[in-house]
Amino acid sequence: MLSNGQTVMVGARAFDVLCVLVDHAGELVTKKKLFDLVWPGLVVEENNLQVHVSSLRRILGADAIATVPGRGYRFTVRLLATAPVAEAVQASKGKGRASDQQAYRRTIAVLPFVNLNADPEQEYFSDGLAEDIISHLTKSPWLLVVSRNSSFAYRNTKESNQAVGSALRARYLVLGSVRRAGTMLRMTAELVDTSTGETLWADRFDRPLSDMFAVQAEISGQIVSAIEPVYLHSEERVASEVPQQNMEHWDLLMRARWHFWRTTPEHVLQAQSLLTRALEIKPGDSASLSLMSFTHMAKLWGAWAEDPRAAVAEANRLALVAVRNDERDAFAHFTLGTALSCAGQMQAAIAELECALGLYPQAAAAAGELGRLLVFSGRTEEAEEFILQAVDASPHDPHLSLWIRSRAIGCFIDGRHADAVRYAREATAKRADWYFNHLLLAACLSAAGDMEAAQASLQQAMSGRGYNMQAIMFGHPFVHEQHRNKFLDALKAAGWQA
Incomplete structure (x- = not known):
């Protein structure tokens, strides 16, 4: 506006x-x-x-x-x-x-494609096809595309298409399946209007694996033209501009994504190994560089980086190269903003996230991360607006816990300790496996005066983990010293020792 x-x-x-x-x-x-x-x-x-x-x-x-x-x-x-x-x-x-009705009329969700291969390890391949179609569709200037994290929450769902569309607030669903056999690919896809239950378009593709990228572009163009024929000419032109891609590189990147989303140290290290090979094939690929940057940040947030400062430096270097190689890539700007926050460059980080949202306003992850950084900057009222924007854009996102956690930190900073405890409990309930949720809950409970519960939560956060001051600084980049001291004092009162 x-x-x-x-x-x-x-x-x-x-x-x-x-x-x-x-x-x-x-x-x-x-x-x-x-x-x-x-x-x-x-x-x-x-x-x-x-x-x-x-x-x-x-x-x-x-x-x-x-x-x-x-x-x-x-x-x-x-x-x-x-x-x-x-x-x-x-x-x-x-x-x-x-405005909500108009948004609904042009909102589409791509569900994970069904893997028809007997080998479950081929799941990365079917997921990769769906993710690439999402990427194609986000380039349309008038379609609103539900984030990958929200739509993938409906993997193998038994719910009706209408129920899924209602939950995702999407009028259109893209469903499909894929079977890979040697050098051949069989792929089916259909576009469903959830308001009527009608299948608007469906097709099957039996092609050599080498034609996969052309098939993805063709599917995207068919989807767009089926939804709004008036845009057919311009969208077909865009869909026909198929970039030259290397199949081996794509395969490595999709495998890396699959492992990274599983978040455990073992999976993150596997993702790094795959990305190293992918970058040997395409050294300047923005998507590979961005994801590699996030693997280094994952080590920081998990408090298992062998050299945290080196991890921060490498995360920033990779993200900066990704942005330089593709300045129109919203995910690259989001990655750089997140990496800059780890390096303590908060204003530059916020600017990068604003840039990401300018390029792709539906980027829930960028809105949620901007909210997080505004919270740590003490701009708690502004932060809540972007956090709620992220929740609205991707209400079933596996990272919803992070956004709720940011609301808890904002309440903690503002002295609204009862609300802070409530949001911290909600974040912890959604992702009990993330130790830093338990750490935050301990601080909030301590500030609220419930020391017994704070000590129990702190013990759960610290089980088998040497969480030191350096890890606190990377994961909690408070801009104002009084906010950081308040957080540390609450943890110390619960029994934490730096």
Whole structure:
């Protein structure tokens, strides 16, 4: 949106709240009405609405949105009837949550392709095909694509297509299967409209394995043209521009991704080994460089890096090369932003994440990471807006725990210790295998005065792990010394020894 002629980044839900308020400018809009229009059919905390209103006030001014205690909000700014925004909002009257409906009409999710090979180790191959199609579809300027992490949560689901579409808030689903036999590939794909249950398009491809990349582009083009024929010409042109790829490199990268997503030290090391071979084939490949950067950061966050400073330096070097090699790659900018935060360069890190979101606004991981870094910068109100944006974009993401964890840290910083404990418990419940969730819960419980529970949580976090001050600094890059000291003091009170 624009503010005083300048482009201002605002989350999708905050913009929806603004549309409803402007549509009823000068009138009381109850909280119930806002929830019904902005989050139809969902159970949402009242705090979420307050966060979005606060973010709008920072942009529009504190007096732009008045609170009617116990009832709702009123938009107080005088509107010009001829203003383009006013016209757009006026046009949406009577259509319910227009922006949400429009987003739904162009949202698509690609489910993991079914691996028809008897060998379960071929799963990386079927996942890789689906991930590449996701990548193709995100290049469309008008499609909204559900993140890989959310759609892959429905692997081998028994739920109906309508139920999956509703859960992912996606009108369209891409389903498929793949069988690899020697040098041949058999691939099926279909596009389903979940609002009607109708199959809009389906096809089967029996091709040499060497034609795989052309098949992916062809599938993407068919999907796009089936959804919106008016875009057929331009999208077919884009789909036909198939980059020259090396099959061996692609295979190594897909195997590496498969291992990396499993997060254990053994899998991360296997991913590194595969990426080393992939980069020998294509030294400048942005995707391989970015993922290799994340393997080094994974060692830091897991507190098992042999030389943490060397790991930080290498993560930053790889991410910087990835961005230089492809400045339009949102994932590369997201990677560099994350790596810079490990190096303590917070402002540069935030700028990179803002760049990633500018390139691809639906990047849930980038929004969640930006929220995390804003929390550690002490900008807790701004942070919540981006954290909620990430949750909205990818509500079934396996990394949801990280975003909830960031909300807990924000509450901890603000002295809202009961809320901090609540969010820390929620984050821990979602990923009990992540020790740093237990560490945060220990700090929150300690600050809230529940020492017995804090000590139990700390013991669980530290079991078999020498978590030292250096690891704290890498995983918790507090910008302000008083926030870091508060966190450390809470841990020490629970029994942690640096």
